[in-house]
Amino acid sequence: MAWNEPGGNNKDPWGGGNRNNDGPPDLDELLRKMQQKLNGLFGGRGADPETSSGGGSFPWSLVLIVLAVLYGLWGFYQVNANESAVVLRLGKYHETVTSGLHWNPPLVDHVTKVNMTEVRTERTTGQMLTEDANIVEVVLTVQWHINDAESFVLRVREPLKSLQEATDSALRHVVGSLTFNGVISQNRTQVSADTQVRLQQYLDLYQTGIRIDTVNLSDAKAPREVQDAFDDVTKAREDEVRLQNEAQAYANQVIPVARGQAQRMIEEAEAYKARVVESARGEASRFSQLLTEFQRAPEVTRERMYLDAVQDVMSNTSKVMVDVEGGNNMMYLPLDKLAQESATQASQARQVSPQVIDDITQRVINQLRTEVANSRRSRDVR
Template sequence: MAWNEPGGNNQDPWGGKRGNDGPPDLDEALKKFQEKLGGLFGGAGSGGGSQGGGLSSSALGIIVVGLLVVYALFGIYQVNEQERAVILRLGVYSQTKGPGLHWNPPLIDTVEKLNVTKVRSHSSRGEMLTEDLNIVKVDLSVQYRINDARAFALMVRAPEESLAQATDSALRHVVGSSPMHEVLTEGREKIAFDVQARLQAYLDAYTTGIEISTVNVEDTAPPNEVQAAFDDVNKAREDEERLKNEAEAYANGIIPEARGKAQRVIEEATAYREQVIAKAEGEAKRFEQLLFEYNKAPAVTRERLYLDAVQEVMANSSKVMIDVEGGNNMLYVPLDKLVNASAVSARTQELSPEIVREISERVADQIRRENITNTRRREVR
């Protein structure tokens, strides 16, 4: 039964009985609510049902100050030395703050901290075509850091994903412009350098705020199906390099030796030339002196020249044949036996001029005696 129907005892749900029908008294209900709220904060009125006039001004001030303190405390934050803070005010970029203690109004500003000194790493691996249409597998690692916090946080939606895609693009472009031999052997360093330059250009064009520190080509290999053939090729190249090194070592050893021999021959030829020139000059000088002596005493000089010539000839001969003047007999003089008989020491030594002179005198004496004997025999006949 409704409260305003007949028999409902006029029970008013808003605060009591009413003697007549009508809407509830809203002012009275609000007054009761204020009295209860004032009682909670110390604003109770006098007894017997009388109530105060609501919240006191001091209590309201304390509440406001407390809320402001809590609001201010929530806005304090610290940025570490290796971080930068990107500030968004109502969703719009405001500023970038460095290390230190800062404050920004909560619910109005959004603070995003980024570590700009940490070196991050990204790895890429895949199979790709080279310039000579061969397939190679390349493992690449990229080390990078954030150099522009605003660009990293706001300019690109997923900067690290953009880095991965740009790395694959740069790597495939560089490998596709290089022959397989360079990719698999001595061209790794150049490939890493080219990839780093091209990747940094891509990231700068995208304004990702990323700076590439190092690009390393970890490993390069041909597909597994041709690994055996590739190993044979590598072995052949190693043998070629070894043979080249051995040839260079041999050349480095033989060329200086040949140059030394050539220099020695040149020095010997120079010495021989100087010797011949000096000897010729000496002979000419001696001949001039001999001519001078010959002009003073021709007979003596001729005899001396004859004796010297005989001495020089007989010093190199061990046998002498003498034709006796006026006779038919040829005289044979064995000088070697005469020398052995006259001097035992001359067996092992070269004939001295004194010995040759003595032998010559003996031979001449013997020839004169024989000539005298033959002359007397002819006279007697």
């Protein structure tokens, strides 16, 4: 039942039972009751409504204390070990703090936390013109981290966009100073190294607070429109390199052999030369000595020279002519035939007894004696 309905006894829920039912509740009285409740809550004595009806003040000091406590708690913040915090006071740079618990006045200072150890990756791709007027499609990956929080937050408005534009500029400068083959195959490492150096120079000049860790040339190829023709050219170059390697391997195999043969022929020629020269010197020395002996005893030397010459000639023949003294007939001994027969007999019978050898010797002697006797008889008859 509402307080102002019939039967409600006109009891004012705000404590104003002695008031007229025509007016609204008294705001001052409501504030005094709230003050009493707050004082009781914080240990203070409640004011007597009878004595305080004449007036009172709201506890603004308590409200200010509560607000001050909340404001102080609001100002605490934690900076992790891998972070740095840039503090702006009234919009102006104040300081850079490292890891730990810090406090700054809220609404006065603005704190921006930056991760200093996180390695981030930026990827760029595009078609670029090389030094020999060819177009190459390049994919580059850049890994970087923040090394200066103040510069990263305050010096550049959009550091990531600046990084992208600086990467593209450095890459185009490096690619434009190399040939097409150098970019795609021969100088890929050089492209990455030169791009990293030039990119870091740009970022330091812009004061971005970014440090480049690595630059990797992920891919470099011809555009899709000419990829088939480029593959044919690449295959032809690979075949050229393969054939050159095979030719070089064959040359490495043949040249040492030829050099060895040439050296052997040179050494044989040198040996022949030395042998001929030494032989000529020996013949000349022998002739000089023979000349000296000939001058001393011409007849004896001439006869000795004749005998030596006949001996040399006859030693190279397999036939023997025997001159019978006082006769015109000469006896011929076919030593080659005898040697052949001896070889045949030896092949037929590997082992010949000494008796057989003596028998053959006796036969030869008897035949020689018979022929000599016949020669003497014929001479006597004449």
